[in-house]
Amino acid sequence: MRWSQTLIPTMKETPEGAEIPSHVLMLRAGLIQQVMAGAYTYLPLGWRSLRKAEAIVRDEMDRAGAVELHMPALTPITLWERTGRVDAFGDVLINFKVRRANRQVHLALGPTHEEVVTDLVARFVSSYRQLPITLYQIQTKFRNEERPRFGVLRTSEFLMKDAYSFDTSVESLAASYDKMYEAYCRIFDRCGLEYLAVEAESGPIGGDASHEFMVLADNGEDVVVHCAACGYAANLERAEIGAAKASAAKAAAGSAALKKVDTPKVGSIEQVSKLLGCQPAQMIKTLIYVADGKPLAVLLRGDHDANEGKLRRAVGAAKLELASPEIIEQVTKAPVGFAGPVGLAIGLWADRDVAAVADAVIGANEADKHYTGANLGRDFTVAADHFADLRNAGAGDACPRCGQSLALRHAIEVGHVFKLGTKYSDALGAKFLDDTEQQRTIIMGCYGIGINRILASLIETRHDEQGIVWPMALAPYEVLLAPLNVAQEDVMQVAERLHNELSAAGVDVLLDDRDQRAGVKFKDADLIGFPLRVVIGGRSLKEGKLEIKWRWASEPELIPLEGAAEKLAELVRHARENPRHKS
RNA sequence: CGGAGCGUAGCUCAGCCUGGCUAGAGCACCUGCUUUGGGAGCAGGGGGUCGCAAGUUCGAAUCUUGUCGCUCCGACCA
Numbered sequence: 001m002r003w004s005q006t007l008i009p010t011m012k013e014t015p016e017g018a019e020i021p022s023h024v025l026m027l028r029a030g031l032i033q034q035v036m037a038g039a040y041t042y043l044p045l046g047w048r049s050l051r052k053a054e055a056i057v058r059d060e061m062d063r064a065g066a067v068e069l070h071m072p073a074l075t076p077i078t079l080w081e082r083t084g085r086v087d088a089f090g091d092v093l094i095n096f097k098v099r100r101a102n103r104q105v106h107l108a109l110g111p112t113h114e115e116v117v118t119d120l121v122a123r124f125v126s127s128y129r130q131l132p133i134t135l136y137q138i139q140t141k142f143r144n145e146e147r148p149r150f151g152v153l154r155t156s157e158f159l160m161k162d163a164y165s166f167d168t169s170v171e172s173l174a175a176s177y178d179k180m181y182e183a184y185c186r187i188f189d190r191c192g193l194e195y196l197a198v199e200a201e202s203g204p205i206g207g208d209a210s211h212e213f214m215v216l217a218d219n220g221e222d223v224v225v226h227c228a229a230c231g232y233a234a235n236l237e238r239a240e241i242g243a244a245k246a247s248a249a250k251a252a253a254g255s256a257a258l259k260k261v262d263t264p265k266v267g268s269i270e271q272v273s274k275l276l277g278c279q280p281a282q283m284i285k286t287l288i289y290v291a292d293g294k295p296l297a298v299l300l301r302g303d304h305d306a307n308e309g310k311l312r313r314a315v316g317a318a319k320l321e322l323a324s325p326e327i328i329e330q331v332t333k334a335p336v337g338f339a340g341p342v343g344l345a346i347g348l349w350a351d352r353d354v355a356a357v358a359d360a361v362i363g364a365n366e367a368d369k370h371y372t373g374a375n376l377g378r379d380f381t382v383a384a385d386h387f388a389d390l391r392n393a394g395a396g397d398a399c400p401r402c403g404q405s406l407a408l409r410h411a412i413e414v415g416h417v418f419k420l421g422t423k424y425s426d427a428l429g430a431k432f433l434d435d436t437e438q439q440r441t442i443i444m445g446c447y448g449i450g451i452n453r454i455l456a457s458l459i460e461t462r463h464d465e466q467g468i469v470w471p472m473a474l475a476p477y478e479v480l481l482a483p484l485n486v487a488q489e490d491v492m493q494v495a496e497r498l499h500n501e502l503s504a505a506g507v508d509v510l511l512d513d514r515d516q517r518a519g520v521k522f523k524d525a526d527l528i529g530f531p532l533r534v535v536i537g538g539r540s541l542k543e544g545k546l547e548i549k550w551r552w553a554s555e556p557e558l559i560p561l562e563g564a565a566e567k568l569a570e571l572v573r574h575a576r577e578n579p580r581h582k583s
Numbered sequence: 584c585g586g587a588g589c590g591u592a593g594c595u596c597a598g599c600c601u602g603g604c605u606a607g608a609g610c611a612c613c614u615g616c617u618u619u620g621g622g623a624g625c626a627g628g629g630g631g632u633c634g635c636a637a638g639u640u641c642g643a644a645u646c647u648u649g650u651c652g653c654u655c656c657g658a659c660c661a
Binding site for chain 2: 015088112484487
């Protein structure tokens with residue numbers, strides 16, 4: 001391809017509104033153009049990279065035995081009503097009515113495709129002989145994001161690979177799941193991404209039933225908990241906390257007396273600690289939840305955050321949510337911000353770390369009042385079996401596996417594998433007859449990859465001051481030919497010949513045939529980040545040599561003009577095998 | 584959905600506070616000449632409903648109100 005014949009609108013300056021590196025660089029390098037908040041055009045270069053990522057995903061899905069099909073983005077709302085997900089998705093589900101002859105049809109744009117694919121399987125699969133099977137597609141998904149942001153990281157329309165496995169048993173599901181897990185590792189390896197597979201919230205099946213594939217990046221929206229010592233990794237919702245350090249476990253032997261103090265109009269932990277001159281860790285906060293319709297109270301150290309998943313599992317509730325202000329007032333007889341454990345008549349749970357807080361500051365269940373000097377056992381009690389790990393892990397907490405210190409890292413979720421169980425097959429009647437003529441429900445798994453996020457997370461983690469540093473696998477073009485003077489005939493002859501020979505050898509090559517100064521060509525080459533740049537002209541050509549430079553290398557090297565095409569093709573082939581080469 | 588900010592040429596921005604000649608600069612674009620290894624120089628040229636609407640005023644990019652769009656922080660995220 002010739003530069004002059006395609007569309008590559010590079011920008012010297014950072015457009016207003018772009019903040020994070022991947023967004024800035026995708027715009028400046030002419031990969032994307034924003035059409036509205038959360039919707040982008042992929043320009044020729046961006047589209048090439050996206051298609052390369054897609055091709056890798058497709059290749060590995062096929063290798064893992066998954067079968068590609070294509071479902072419509074347009075779906076009837078009734079399909080979503082059958083699984084109750086109209087409510088579950090809420091405003092995220094883009095849906096609308098259209099006129100069709102003399103009636104109205106209510107449609108939804110698919111945010112994912114469990115319903116459509118399960119309905120398909122329910123219609124055509126009826127025997128264990130047809131199972132297991134894993135179906136996948138690569139398709140545009142639609143979600144009405146509350147707040148699109150970070151360039152292509154969070155958009156309302158995005159390209160997703162979604163796969164669904166259908167099995168006859170939990171053991172068979174585990175095998176399907178493992179195949180997908182391994183395929184994901186191969187995909188992200190080939191893309192040159194540094195990723196972590198972390199344990200994630202597991203849903204109905206429990207146990208080891210969900211993993212998220214995370215790319216560690218400072219601008220990631222997710223937080224993963226990582227132990228550098230043993231490799232334990234989990235997302236914040238799921239991360240367990242190891243047993244408390246022995247030194248902190250001194251029994252709460254407080255000396256102070258319980259004393260009611262005035263805290264007028266001051267309800268938050270931060271405000272109260274400031275007013276009373278104590279540390280948040282000296283406080284115990286009391287959160288009121290409603291579990292399956294019944295209110296309960298949870299005690300946490302002031303500087304800790306509740307983990308609703310852990311709490312739900314500890315309490316054994318199906319549904320758990322923070323209580324409304326009305327319920328809180330009814331239960332505590334005080335406005336929000338003044339709840340405390342003393343004299344509360346509802347079920348009381350506590351995070352393990354609460355036991356170590358002596359002479360604590362707590363709410364007094366009375367407007368504008370707190371207690372100081374509160375002590376567990378003397379002033380209030382929590383049943384021994386109501387102590388549990390109920391909070392989010394924090395930096396410095398003990399690793400549940402090895403006891404070393406945990407670290408919190410920001411990350412971008414690029415993939416998710418999940419054992420679904422029978423939620424959708426039950427709702428949509430996907431059953432099969434087993435070899436003993438029993439009718440049973442098909443067991444499902446689902447597996448997603450955000451294709452756009454592969455690009456964004458790669459750029460987020462592989463760039464420098466000059467621009468993107470593409471790995472060979474996803475670069476829009478593998479080789480850039482840069483003739484320095486397009487008016488010079490011998491230079492252009494060499495460039496044209498190399499272009500044709502490399503193309504014939506299966507190398508993606510772009511010829512910068514613009515009549516531009518060398519500086520402009522170099523800046524654009526670095527900004528876009530072509531892995532291999534070949535300069536034709538100047539001193540080296542007179543000596544029968546070409547100058548080549550890897551994007552991640554600091555210095556160029558010279559190769560003989562003689563046999564250059566073969567040499568370059570060989571270099572490209574080698575670099576394709578090593579997706580993670582670094583500067 | 585709460586909080587904050589920004590909308591002036593394709594891009595980055597000045598002008599607005601304190602209303603007043605024909606609305607500006609740099610980059611980009613077009614023409615010519617020069618230049619040619621890290622975003623060139625000179626000369627000339629094209630391009631703007633100042634987001635939109637209403638209001639105040641003799642007069643609005645500028646003041647007021649409303650509205651739309653975009654961005655950031657937070658909440659939310661099967």
